[in-house]
Amino acid sequence: MRRARISQIGLLTLLLVFTLGSADTGVRYNDLSHKMMCACGCGQVLGECNHLGCPDSEQMLHELRTDISKGQSDTAILEAFQAKYGPTILAAPMLTKFNIVAWVVPPVVLLLGIFGTFALVRKWRLRTVATPAPSAVRGFDRIRDQIRKETEI
Secondary structure: OHHHHHHHHHHHHHHHHHHHHHHHHHHHHHHHHOOEEOOOOOOOEHHHOOOOOOOOHHHHHHHHHHHHHOOOOHHHHHHHHHHHHOHHHEOOOOOOHHHHHHHHHHHHHHHHHHHHHHHHHHHHHHHOOOOOOOOOOOOHHHHHHHHHHHHOO
């Protein structure tokens, strides 16, 4: 009686492990098929390419199932598809050092340009000479106009 109970628990445990493993495979398959675009040019995600007679989606999905069943990692699968079909096969670019730099550098350069412009304008503003206040001297405007006329300023 005790052996029967232990064998039932063991069988149930094995069944549970296989069930969870297949659910994980299904989730990975769904996740990866939505991270890639169909190569036929329809512009749809691979997992949802539904146009009739698609020459590429069935083959690509079969490759994806095969790679998952081999136990390859998600990154390895995506890199293999990218190597075979080109970088446009990915729905979103992979996070690589170059992609990080390509996303970070333009905003940094823009902010540096804005701050540089503000610094330059502030420096120019500090260098400007204040216009003297009108003097209380009699005939000041006439003398100033004569100076400007003679110096051609």
